[in-house]
Amino acid sequence: MPVSTEYVARETASNLWRNRLMTIAAVLTVAVSLSLVGAALLLKQGAARAEAEWQRGTQVMVWMTAKATPNEVSAVGRQLSVLSYVDQPCVFRGHAYDFQEAKKLVGVVYTESGVTPAETPTSWRCTPVHPADSTSVIKKFEGQAGVLSVTAPLSQIRTEQRVINVLQWVFLLVALVLLVSAAVLILNTIRMAIFARRREVSVMKLVGATNWFIRLPFMSEGMVQGLLGSGVAAGVVYALHVVLDRIGSSTSGSVLAQMRMTGWEVFVTDVVVVVIGVLIGTGGSAIAISRFLDV
């Protein structure tokens, strides 16, 4: 027998209003729990964003010997220009540029050693799409004619990646633990609300109501509570983003500045929070009511 939507809507509205204290308790439980879950998810994404920021600009350099012929230099350039895993185009730096750079990095020792610009190696500089692709560039060009060496800040990349990975796992784990505790807390609140109305359920069973007829208004109530609670949580997550973003924008170079996220990322987190809230509210009610239906 189909259950009329009018019946479900009417029962949902009147039950929510009639048990408003329980409704408020359930909404607040969902709101607080999912705010924490949302915040953890936000920080996890922030960490991922920071990783991307830190690794942006990581360069792999193909050093040509000072005596490399123009043909050898252009051959390397041609091969680099067709690689899909490096951002195009790669930049060529000549003797003079590299000499000045070395002077800047190493200091007077470099010039005092008697090295002339003509003896300074030239270089091709590329930005890999993913920092890890530096290894492929190194493998491809090392030992090639005219190539002195291929370098990339590999150990630095690996350390950064490790730190960020750990940080992301920690935030994900915190989010999961919070999610489980939120689910238990919400389920318990809904269960208490239904327990208070078990008599009503028994009357409905008595007059021949099917399980779905009884279950649907309760699920609908849970869904509304989940929606309201997660709506509040989504607001809290957005507010947290705004606060972190403001601090980040005023402190360039800081971790928070590198964690700054786009509006889209925050929107996705909010959607995830709302979906979780609705699922927990609806599913929680369905689970909580089931034990009272077995009569």
Added chain:
Amino acid sequence: MIRFQNVTKTYKNGTVALRDASLEIEKGEFVFLVGASGSGKTTLIRLLLREELPDSGRIWEAGRDIVHLPKWRVPYLRRNIGCVFQDFRLLPTKTVFENVAFALEVIGRPKHVATNQVPQVLELVGLTKKRDNLPHELSGGEQQRVAVARAFVNRPLILLADEPTGNLDPATSQGIMQLLDRINRTGTTVVVATHDEVLVNWMRRRVVELDHGAVVRDQARGVYGIESSPAATAVAAAVAAVTTPGPPSGRVPAVAGGRHRARGQEHG
């Protein structure tokens, strides 16, 4: 209409509620189930509602074997059975009209059916003027009348009543019995589990006595016990003097101590 065949029911704690009980109730009958507390009356009602399943034996209701009825069919079985309990079991937040209409809504009847049928059945139970009252605004007797109206609005084949007068005063109890009698006259089979000796003796309907889960007596136009208490006999005699044979229609004359409860386990 109802058939119990060698039904035994033992609860998890070891209590034997029904012991090889066999019973047959025809369509349109009015039957009292009597017996001491724990004799198995309520278990019998619960089995008829499929709230419990027997350990052995078979039960037929309206020609259907309800022991082997799939779980999902149980609500549909209950739509053919009206139920009245000692504690009324009304929905406290719904008005009299809504409580009665709810039984129709639950089975998917359109609104206009409730609009037509609920006033009729409220008239039958004498609560037309209280249709917009909430249960807590009614007396016990009125609440039980709402419960009877709810049980009957769907025109069930069977109406079960478990201690329907247990919370009511004698005069009100009599009114409820008269109501059940009127419902019985429409062809509905009525089964009443009760301790009310006076009412049973007054009604003079079929009496099935249970003792420790066994059917020990099945008497047409019977009385509560083979040896009813003197007061109950006096009341029954007084009632017989003022009422015509057949279904009661008058009031039970006021007699001191005129309502007597279970007489223990005289037939143990």
